[in-house]
Amino acid sequence: MLVTFLAGAISMGVIYLYACLGETIIEKVGNLNLGIPGIMCLGALGGAIGINLYYAIFGEVTIGILIVFFGILFSMVFAGLGGLIYSFLTVSLQANQNVTGLALTTFGVGLMKFIGSNMNVSRFPQASLSFKNGINFGNPEGFLGTIYKGFCEIFLSHGILVYLSFALAVIIFIVVYKTRTGLYIRAIGESPQTADSQGIDVRGYKYICIIVGSGIAGLGGLYYVFDRSGGTTFVEAAIEAFGWMSVALVIFSMWKPFRGALGSILFGGLYILPQFLPISNTQLKIFAILPYVVTVIVLIFTSIFDRKDSQPPKSLGINYFREER
């Protein structure tokens, strides 16, 4: 049971992890994108369109790697377009970030509902098999065998998108904290004036980070539909809820990718925990708020200790305009 729970927590948390990583990149350049739920919907929608396109081109022949490729590509493009809209409005036109983000959420959720309700979803469970395809780890006997099997089920039984998400956490950590590019990105988020006066292309970096971040966040939606739900649930309301949770996870993770990865497992675990406990519907609701409560507690503690290193990027939510007086 513990094995099933842990494997479930990881698998569930990946939805949050993609969105959290994407939003982390966006917030690192100082933009608070509340459009994440909408962008995840766009990602799911894009993935669905891509997969239907695959079947339209190749018919019933299943080439797993191509299905996954089509899903990821279209998912990221759609979500990235959402990011492009957001960055054009906030970076170029200086629109209020919160309002733009909320509008984008409404747009993304609405668009998925509008197009998705007429979409042919019949092939999704079939496509989902390509996403979920894990590693076959055999069936050894004995005590050691049980441990081995448990280990494999927790860590190795997942689909490709799970591994990709954790790999991304590592890559993003290295880029943001260990490279010159990351230094520039963090500088922009902390003090765009400083970055600008040092000749860093603030607008360019913001556009790139917001679009790439949105693309990554969109994979969360793709993953939910085609891996976690096995292609059976193509519902925007569920994705929207995961989106808000992911925004909370960014705060919980203190804008750090590794903490985001651990936090996603925690959030995922809290989400599926009720399934493993004999509890009533009311208690279920209480469980559902736990991730938010945890986030609030973390916020309280980091505020009390006021460590400069675990604060949000200083210019978060503030647009930058060079000639402002």
Add this chain to the structure above:
Amino acid sequence: MENREIAIQCNNISKHFKGVYANKNINLTLYKGEILSILGENGSGKTTLMNMLSGIYQPEEGEIYINGELASIHSPKDAFTYGIGMVHQHFKLVEVFTALENIILGINDRRSVKEITASIKEITSKYGFEIDLNKKIYNMSVSEKQTVEIVKVLYRNANILILDEPTAVLTPQEIDKLFFVMEKMRDDGKSIIIITHKLNEVMRISDRITILRKGEYITTLNTNETNEKEITEFMVGRKIDLKLERLRILAGPPVLEARNLRILKDDGTVAIENLNFFLRGGQILGVAGIAGCGQKELCEAIVGLRPYEGVITHKGESINGFTPQMIKDIGIRMSFIPEDRLGLGLAPDLSITDNLLLKTYDEKKGILVDRKSARNDAVQLIERYKVVTPSTETPVKNLSGGNVQKILVGREIGNDPNVIITAYPVRGLDINSSYMIYDILNEEKSKNTAILFVGEDLDVLMTFCDKIMVLCHGVNMGIVHTKNTTKEEIGLMMTGSLDLTKDNKKIFGFADDSLVTDEKWEELLREDQIRRKK
């Protein structure tokens, strides 16, 4: 002089914001290996001009020649390629980064950290900087941050340095150090433009002086052929009397008395330790001290914005632990003119009228605010203090520093206060605006108002205040009558070299004619301890 090589030549530069010219037909010449001061009152366009040289703004008209070639500076990056580096008044540093990270920010330098560190060390030792490259900026003092800024610019091989008010936040010793470095850089062939308000520094450090007034170019003078008086005339456009006046009137009984004050800073460290003082009606008590020695916290505690240990009384009645509203409710008219005008004093995005309303909104009954009379007040205030503004409905953040301060002071004086607490009321203001503020304070003094004046310019404190209390790291070094002291003495007290409270039998800050008896003081102090325990 004229046959020296020219580093920067600006011809007829113009730039305007929202229909108002910030710079109009400015000419400027900077030679190689010289220090040029740019002088002008607030809003004369100094910073705008410098921002155009460093690529933050673009000029709308005119040409800039650098080393004899026509230059177009569209971004800070362009400025670097021309060898121009600017140290801004508000430092452009990332607080959570180390000095090293800030220095290499934005440079495409493929060398290893070790090599970069070595070449930075080379620069620092050449000019005599002291800098810890691995220290985070938020752990640094103002002077250290400035050093990082200058090293940053030098590391970019800048040959033309622009320093925007570099001395405003430094102690005299730090200024000496900065000037020493500047001279070294000049001797090394670099050109330096320095913007400062302090005339004595201009005379001391610069080779030539360019004067701007209201966005226009006035003249350029050789420093050794001019004097402070002439410069001032060029700056303000007419002769003005530089003499500050100390009103000699008979001071009344103590209005505000404070004993055993202990105040903490935001980060929990001690700002003020065991401080006693009193304010008399019709008297100005100056507070001297290096920036950050607890002045800000003291002001905030007095007006009820910051908790404190100890006792403060008003006309013999304890106002211990009162909020600003409670102070107002018992009929004390206390005015606070804080250091941070647009943060603590005024709401930047609100209009002049609305800002005036913030003080008087609860005087009228009913749920609606009385905008009409507030607008009348605003019109009167604008007329009385000659505020330059398009209308009463202009957001105050769009006004220049001097005008913002006039509105704040006007509002705070408007309710006829009997206590005024003010910190650096003329900081960043031009001479005309400064004197207007001094005049207003003197007028209030003649109405028997008790005034606490936190200042930075010792000359002003010496001539303007009746008494000066000197703080050194939150500890009272003594309270002196300005007529019995010298600038040197106060300077020594500021740095902690002289402590009058040490070998003096008299306890400083206790009024001989205190309105509170000794027994009552003890009782109040006991009450304070009980109050804090709760």
